[in-house]
Amino acid sequence: MASLTIRQLDDEIKQKLRLQAAHNGRSMEAEARVIFTELFSDQNKHSRKGIASCIREAVGEYTLTDDEEIALPNRKKKSSDRKSLDFSDKDFG
Numbered sequence: 001m002a003s004l005t006i007r008q009l010d011d012e013i014k015q016k017l018r019l020q021a022a023h024n025g026r027s028m029e030a031e032a033r034v035i036f037t038e039l040f041s042d043q044n045k046h047s048r049k050g051i052a053s054c055i056r057e058a059v060g061e062y063t064l065t066d067d068e069e070i071a072l073p074n075r076k077k078k079s080s081d082r083k084s085l086d087f088s089d090k091d092f093g
Contacts, residue, residue, distance in 0.1 A: 014028075017031060017032060
């Protein structure tokens, strides 16, 4: 089996790993091994979520019911209601 040394690991990440390892009754090394094994195992490749699934989960609680509507802005304003932009530069003509 191979060995791995991780240098310059953020102290906060190390602390979180230590706490998670203690919670699971493992050493930090054993916990890191479990994390890497789960992350890179062949079984996990098929269970990874796509971007659409992640977005759906993130906004799932905000899903509208059939009775709700999204209020859209009024896009039928007259052109006179819109302000024109001035790109002239008086200093440079």
